[in-house]
Amino acid sequence: MSFRSENTRMVRKLVVVAAGMFAFGYALVPMYQAICEFTGINILALAEREVPGVGSVGKNVRLPDNTQVDLTRTITVEFDANSRGPWEFKPAQRSVQVHPGELTTVMYEFQNVQNRRMSAQAIPSYAPRQAAAHFNKVECFCFNQYTLEPGEKKEWPVAFVVDPKLSKDVTTITLSYTFFEVGGKTPPAPAGGTAQAPLQPEKVGS
Known part of the structure; x- marks a missing residue:
């Protein structure tokens, strides 16, 4: 057998091997996609879309539901503010609508509108009263x-979450804060609300 014949056979073998490798690599994509779809982890996207807070995901990817x-x-959650002193205190918005x-x-x-330093704390209260146990801050x-x-x-x-166990009869919750100066007399809760006890006063530097 001549040297040229051996080279020709070797080239043919290499061509067959290269073609086989190309075919195998080409087949990996549908195989991988089939495996991902079967297992429910489909990360091969035919097209991509942006999901707020998640990033770019494929159109075939199903995001887990909460x-x-x-x-x-x-x-409807309404917000109220009560000041026990010469300062300004208010919610940035009066109400929001949320899902449990x-x-x-x-x-x-x-805002401290006084000409002196002050230390203060707020006490929350809720209406109706039964909402307090289901309003998780x-x-x-x-x-x-x-x-x-x-x-x-x-x-x-x-930041809060309304517990889904809240009675379906409750459609509106009012969250009210009473802001008072630390060291003074603790104010009573607004009428109709249930207040949470304030934290123990901390030492505040002068």
Whole structure:
């Protein structure tokens, strides 16, 4: 057998091997897609779309539903502010509509309009009374005491979730805050509300 014949056979074998590798690589895409769809993890997107808070995902990807949110109900949450002293205190918005189980954040605004430093804290209350046990605050400025300089402004968030176990008879909840100066007399809760006890006073530097 001549040297040229051996080279020809070797080239043919290499061509067959290369064609086989190309075919195998080409077949991987539908195979992988079939496996992903079968297992429910379909990350091969035929087209992509942007989902807020998630990023770019394929159109065939099913995002998990939050089964804790009751989309069949809508509750109006109203916000109120009571000041026990010469300062400005108010919610950034008067009401929102939420679904039970849905995380919602609102802001409260405060300004010390006095010409002296002050330390203050807020007490929350709820109406109707039975809503208090089902109004879960994830973040709230009422958990802390604050010291503000003369003229200083602050914005504080309230992040909350209304428990889906809340009676279906309740369609409106009023969240009211009473803001008072630390060291003074603790004010009573607004009429018709159920107040939470304030935290123990902390030492605040002068």
